Amino acid sequence: xxxxxxxxxxxxxxxxxxxxxxxxxxxxxxxxxxxxxxxxxxxxxxxxxxxxxxxxxxxxxxxxxxxxxxxxxxxxxxxxxxxxxxxxxxxxxxxxxxxxxxxxxxxxxx
Amino acid sequence: xxxxxxxxxxxxxxxxxxxxxxxxxxxxxxxxxxxxxxxxxxxxxxxxxxxxxxxxxxxxxxxxxxxxxxxxxxxxxxxxxxxxxxxxxxxxxxxxxxxxxxxxxxxxxxxxxx
Numbered sequence: 001x002x003x004x005x006x007x008x009x010x011x012x013x014x015x016x017x018x019x020x021x022x023x024x025x026x027x028x029x030x031x032x033x034x035x036x037x038x039x040x041x042x043x044x045x046x047x048x049x050x051x052x053x054x055x056x057x058x059x060x061x062x063x064x065x066x067x068x069x070x071x072x073x074x075x076x077x078x079x080x081x082x083x084x085x086x087x088x089x090x091x092x093x094x095x096x097x098x099x100x101x102x103x104x105x106x107x108x109x110x
Numbered sequence: 111x112x113x114x115x116x117x118x119x120x121x122x123x124x125x126x127x128x129x130x131x132x133x134x135x136x137x138x139x140x141x142x143x144x145x146x147x148x149x150x151x152x153x154x155x156x157x158x159x160x161x162x163x164x165x166x167x168x169x170x171x172x173x174x175x176x177x178x179x180x181x182x183x184x185x186x187x188x189x190x191x192x193x194x195x196x197x198x199x200x201x202x203x204x205x206x207x208x209x210x211x212x213x214x215x216x217x218x219x220x221x222x223x224x
Contacts, residue, residue: 004152009150032211034212041198041217041218042114042200042215042216042217042218043200043213043215044215045212045213045214048212088152088153090153092211096211097211098153098155098211098213099152100152100153100154101152102150102151102152103152
């Protein structure tokens with residue numbers, strides 16, 4: 001059965017810290033891996049990764065995919081209170097179906 | 111501005127009552143989805159539709175029904191047959207057209223059954 005596992009499930013850090021969120025997967029016919037940020041209600045798209053070793057970057061956020069070891073990481077440097085959110089990872093298969101992880105709840109303390 | 115509108119944002123119902131959650135999009139997306147989100151769990155797919163007048167069951171379709179009479183609209187009915195309907199419901203749309211299935215989400219509807 002296809003599955004996506006995110007770790008940790010929750011994380012509390014102080015403003016200015018760097019965090020690394022993990023997403024591992026076992027999905028037949030992998031097509032892409034996507035990261036979303038859910039602050040209050042609507043998840044918003046962050047990154048899509050399809051190739052190993054190519055870092056995607058947006059400001060203080062970056063992500064990379066390892067298709068050999070079947071995982072991705074999302075890094076956030078110099079965290080701010082506005083980074084507090086649930087970070088969702090999803091893997092898309094060849095039928096465009098998405099398999100979702102449970103999410104990592106990140107809390108940034110001032 | 112283009113987007114997805116879900117209504118109502120909050121809904122309270124008694125056990126045994128059917129409720130319908132609205133989802134409207136003006137993004138001209140072909141595909142629309144309904145997900146359920148419970149604390150500590152990933153998003154679980156209820157139903158999806160890739161074209162008007164056609165829809166498919168997701169992983170947890172029992173106790174739910176949908177219709178897709180217009181491209182813009184994909185309402186979800188939570189029936190009395192759904193054993194545990196209290197949850198946060200998210201509607202999404204996408205147009206992958208050969209690319210990745212990047213979803214745009216609505217702000218969600220929180221249903222509480224008393």
